[in-house]
Amino acid sequence: IGTEGRGGYFDEFGIIRDMMQNHLLQVFQWLAMEPPERLDAEHIAKEKSQLLRAVRTLGLGDCFLGQYGAGQRMDGNGDMHAEPGYLEDSTVPTGSRCPTFAALALTVENERWRGVPFLMRAGKGLNERLTEVVITFKRRDYNSLLPSEPNQLIFRIQPDEGIFFKCINKRPGWKQTNTAPVQMDMSYDRAFPGSYNAGAYERMILNASVGDQSLFVGSEELVEAWRIFTPLLDEIDARQPQPVCYPFGVRAPDGLAQFARERGIICDEAHEYYYLPKFIRGIPVLVWEGKDTWRADNTKLGSHNGGLCFRKSADMADRAQEDFLLMYGTTTKGVDVGNGWVRVSYQTPTAPANVFGSLPVDTLRARSLSGGWRPDKPEAKVVTPRPDISFRDQPEAKVVTPRATRADFVPEPRFFH
Numbered sequence: 155i156g157t158e159g160r161g162g163y164f165d166e167f168g169i170i171r172d173m174m175q176n177h178l179l180q181v182f183q184w185l186a187m188e189p190p191e192r193l194d195a196e197h198i199a200k201e202k203s204q205l206l207r208a209v210r211t212l213g214l215g216d217c218f219l220g221q222y223g224a225g226q227r228m229d230g231n232g233d234m235h236a237e238p239g240y241l242e243d244s245t246v247p248t249g250s251r252c253p254t255f256a257a258l259a260l261t262v263e264n265e266r267w268r269g270v271p272f273l274m275r276a277g278k279g280l281n282e283r284l285t286e287v288v289i290t291f292k293r294r295d296y297n298s299l300l301p302s303e304p305n306q307l308i309f310r311i312q313p314d315e316g317i318f319f320k321c322i323n324k325r326p327g328w329k330q331t332n333t334a335p336v337q338m339d340m341s342y343d344r345a346f347p348g349s350y351n352a353g354a355y356e357r358m359i360l361n362a363s364v365g366d367q368s369l370f371v372g373s374e375e376l377v378e379a380w381r382i383f384t385p386l387l388d389e390i391d392a393r394q395p396q397p398v399c400y401p402f403g404v405r406a407p408d409g410l411a412q413f414a415r416e417r418g419i420i421c422d423e424a425h426e427y428y429y430l431p432k433f434i435r436g437i438p439v440l441v442w443e444g445k446d447t448w449r450a451d452n453t454k455l456g457s458h459n460g461g462l463c464f465r466k467s468a469d470m471a472d473r474a475q476e477d478f479l480l481m482y483g484t485t486t487k488g489v490d491v492g493n494g495w496v497r498v499s500y501q502t503p504t505a506p507a508n509v510f511g512s513l514p515v516d517t518l519r520a521r522s523l524s525g526g527w528r529p530d531k532p533e534a535k536v537v538t539p540r541p542d543i544s545f546r547d548q549p550e551a552k553v554v555t556p557r558a559t560r561a562d563f564v565p566e567p568r569f570f571h
Contacts, residue, residue: 155279174383220254220410221241222399224238228281255279257274299493430488439454448486450462
């Protein structure tokens with residue numbers, strides 16, 4: 155959801171003050187702090203403060219800012235509804251540069267987390283309301299033996315609380331390289347049927363009534379939190395950087411994946427995954443042109459028409475769609491996943507100009523709320539597990555990560571939106 159008439163209030167604070175410096179930072183602390191000696195307020199506060207003291211102060215170079223424009227929202231029945239942009243809210247000042255989306259790269263300088271990047275992000279006007287932590291495990295050399303992607307551990311905070319583990323598994327059959335993503339999941343609703351799961355404010359009031367301060371913020375913790383965020387907030391207020399405009403209803407703004415990649419974080423869940431073969435009958439048909447750019451080439455194949463068919467997985471028999479082709483002679487962005495395959499991604503249901511045909515939404519990564527992969531059913535309420543440690547919190551809009559909320563942590567060595 156967007157600001158829905160409350161833009162004037164939101165414009166005074168922005169998404170960082172509204173969600174990240176407080177709510178998502180708490181999620182980050184509970185994830186990354188060392189185990190306390192006892193589960194009481196004193197020892198928990200000690201470990202949380204110790205973690206924050208190891209977090210590097212944030213600057214504008216650690217931040218990606220966005221602001222939603224007009225777009226579309228899908229309701230529970232699958233119907234699309236037009237949504238106005240942030241600046242179209244009559245309560246928002248004309249020309250406001252207030253960010254409605256932000257992603258922050260946190261650096262922790264302690265023995266456990268040194269070298270492990272954390273990505274915290276939150277936003278309004280996204281495609282779903284979701285809060286989860288996504289931990290992406292570091293890729294090892296042996297992962298290149300088969301088409302695969304890093305394993306992920308996901309903690310779903312809301313809605314539909316649960317814990318999920320995503321990994322790559324061999325499909326039934328004789329072909330050794332025929333792999334597919336699978337998911338093991340624990341849903342609280344299914345594991346504890348009929349039980350009552352109290353809301354956040356209920357737990358807060360209960361803890362306050364019994365004098366339990368273990369979930370509350372102490373003065374030392376608060377000082378460290380503002381020490382981390384204040385220089386960034388002052389810089390944003392002073393320089394008023396232009397945020398990236400993204401249409402209402404997308405998974406993430408354009409440029410977020412690149413921002414994350416430059417900081418060693420896997421953050422491709424904003425995109426649809428498909429695969430292209432590097433060879434057909436042993437003949438190279440996908441040529442690397444530097445960095446992550448690949449060109450479809452049929453000069454050695456002997457055919458001068460058509461293009462390369464996109465695949466739902468690294469399998470020649472697993473076509474994404476009959477007429478979904480990367481035209482020969484054109485280029486695309488992709489990542490070499492080994493064993494002769496390149497993974498490509500698209501964020502929108504409409505393919506770019508060099509692709510013939512249209513791209514169906516969520517054909518590969520869609521997962522139903524009740525669990526289980528659903529490659530054939532793109533539904534409105536679809537949650538896509540995200541790569542890296544990701545905190546993604548989208549409390550009001552169907553947004554996200556503390557990928558601290560889906561906040562994004564991407565620990566590589568010992569991973570941690």
